[in-house]
Structure formats: C-alpha cells, structure tokens
Amino acid sequence: MALKQHLDEKIRFEQQVDNSRSYVLPFIEQTMPLHGGTRVLEVGCGEGGVLIPFAERGCICVGVDLNPLRIDIANDISAKEVAAGKMEFLYKNVYDADFLERFKGFFDVIILKDAIEHIPEQEKFIPYLKNFLKIGGQIYFGFPPWYMPFGGHQQICEKKITSMLPWYHILPNFLYKGILKLAGENEGVLKELGEIKDTQITIERFERILKKSGLKVLNKQHYLINPIYKYKFGLQPRKQWAPITHLPYLRDFITTCVYYTVG
Ligand SMILES: C[S@@+](CC[C@H](N)C(=O)[O-])C[C@H]1O[C@@H](n2cnc3c(N)ncnc32)[C@H](O)[C@@H]1O
Numbered sequence: 001m002a003l004k005q006h007l008d009e010k011i012r013f014e015q016q017v018d019n020s021r022s023y024v025l026p027f028i029e030q031t032m033p034l035h036g037g038t039r040v041l042e043v044g045c046g047e048g049g050v051l052i053p054f055a056e057r058g059c060i061c062v063g064v065d066l067n068p069l070r071i072d073i074a075n076d077i078s079a080k081e082v083a084a085g086k087m088e089f090l091y092k093n094v095y096d097a098d099f100l101e102r103f104k105g106f107f108d109v110i111i112l113k114d115a116i117e118h119i120p121e122q123e124k125f126i127p128y129l130k131n132f133l134k135i136g137g138q139i140y141f142g143f144p145p146w147y148m149p150f151g152g153h154q155q156i157c158e159k160k161i162t163s164m165l166p167w168y169h170i171l172p173n174f175l176y177k178g179i180l181k182l183a184g185e186n187e188g189v190l191k192e193l194g195e196i197k198d199t200q201i202t203i204e205r206f207e208r209i210l211k212k213s214g215l216k217v218l219n220k221q222h223y224l225i226n227p228i229y230k231y232k233f234g235l236q237p238r239k240q241w242a243p244i245t246h247l248p249y250l251r252d253f254i255t256t257c258v259y260y261t262v263g
Helices: 009-029 049-056 068-077 079-083 097-103 122-132 160-164 173-183 187-199 203-212 229-233
Strands: 039-043 060-065 087-091 107-113 133-143 217-225 257-262
Touching: 009 049, 009 068, 009 107, 009 133, 009 229, 009 257, 039 049, 049 060, 049 107, 060 068, 068 079, 068 087, 079 087, 097 122, 107 122, 122 133, 122 203, 160 173, 173 187, 203 217, 203 257
Parallel strands: 039 060, 039 107, 060 087, 107 133
Antiparallel strands: 133 257, 217 257
C-alpha cells in the first residue's frame, strides 16, 4: 500500500517544499547564514522541492540525482527559476570527473535530505563530499536511522501488511526478502528495499564516519516523530527527549529521523 506521495510527483514536490521551508532551511540557518549568492548543492534532490525555499532566499541552487525521470520533473516544475539561472538540475553522478572539475570548492552548503541511506559506501562518499565545499562550507544530513521501526523504508511496499509492519527489516536478509516475496511485493520494491538494507546507516556508524572524515558536528536534532510524518501519517512532529539522544544504540530504535550539520 504505497503512500500517495510515492505515486504522485506533484504531491511529493509540494511536501518537499513545505518540509524544507519549515524544518530543513531553519535548521541549516542556525549555523550558516543564507543570503543572495549562497551556493547550495542538493545530492539526491528528487523533484527539487527541498531547494525551492533556498532559491526564494536568492541562493544559487544545484540539484543532482541519479534518477533521470525525477530530474526531468524538477526541470519542468522549476522551469522559470532554471531559465533565470537561479536553479540547475542535473542527472549526474557526483563521482564523474566533469562534475568534480566544475564544482570543486564551489558550495557553501551541501544538502542530503533522505538521501544518505540510499547511497552505498558511505565511508568513501561522505569524505568525498568535502571536495565540493568552499572553506567554511557545511553539509546537512537528514535521514531515518536504520533501526527505527520503519528504517527499512517498508512504507514504500504495495501491500498493507508489509508497509505497516515495524522492524522486520532488521531480520536476516533471507527472512526479510522471503516475507516481502510471500506478500507479493514486486521486483522494483525488492530492489529498493535491498539497497537500503545494504547501507544500514545507524546514528553510531554515521557519527563514526564523520569523525573519521574529519568533519565536526556543528548542530544536531533528533526527532521522535519525523517532521515528514505530518504528510505521510498525519502525525505532529516531535523532538526526541534529550536524555534519549545520549543513549547510544537504544536511541536508534526510537528515533525516526535525525538532522545534522557538519563542517
Ligand atoms: C528518498 S529520495 C529524497 C528526495 C528529496 N531529497 C527529498 O527529501 O524528498 C532519495 C533520492 O536520492 C537519489 N539518489 C540515490 N543515490 C544517489 C546518488 N548516489 N547520487 C545522487 N542521487 C542519488 C534517488 O534517486 C532519490 O531521488
């Protein structure tokens, strides 16, 4: 039973804009002043909605994604801003030599919103992002930790039972896949859920990678209820209770989303 925003790109776009305006931009702004000319890159930009509030501030925005359909939609929806040179959406791999050559040391802010959990080899990828930062630049990450009840992204499943069942994504692979197959999930869903299972980004591993990459945490916010659940499930966002945020491993199971800015 996929949620309606997984099926309708315009709804997804509007939710990206609203969530970014209310939560992502204000969070980034706590450590980085945003003004006309601030250069912002979003990796995994999808339909490009997250960047809209930044473009409204006068920031120069570049979105990059490995899904060409989503980049086409981004270019269509924001055609005016793209024509005006305020936004650019690219179907590109950030590891491509021409991407690195063009954008080396170029950005003030890099955004990965609900993207890092989709990207393999995070130990290599996160330090690589530093190549695109200006001196003093910052990277924002927002993602659902792996061990939270729906950390496998099972809400994208087409069947009600598999989309609503918590925590079964942490079962061994053969059992997890077996349940998904038995429920009748299609190959596309199996592939996407398999990719998320391969990356398994927990709060602890993420913080270890930051440390190894020489990136300092400048700001963080953990959520008991992810701000995007407002759209998905009609739930009010709720910050995590502070003492829980200091309990390694346990916090992963009951924290549905984390925001970090690092630099
Ligand atoms: C869940 S969507 C998030 C879209 C948007 N950032 C948002 O918050 O709604 C994750 C996006 O990351 C993209 N993606 C996954 N791996 C990527 C990579 N290595 N480089 C760029 N984009 C990637 C996917 O194609 C997808 O559009």
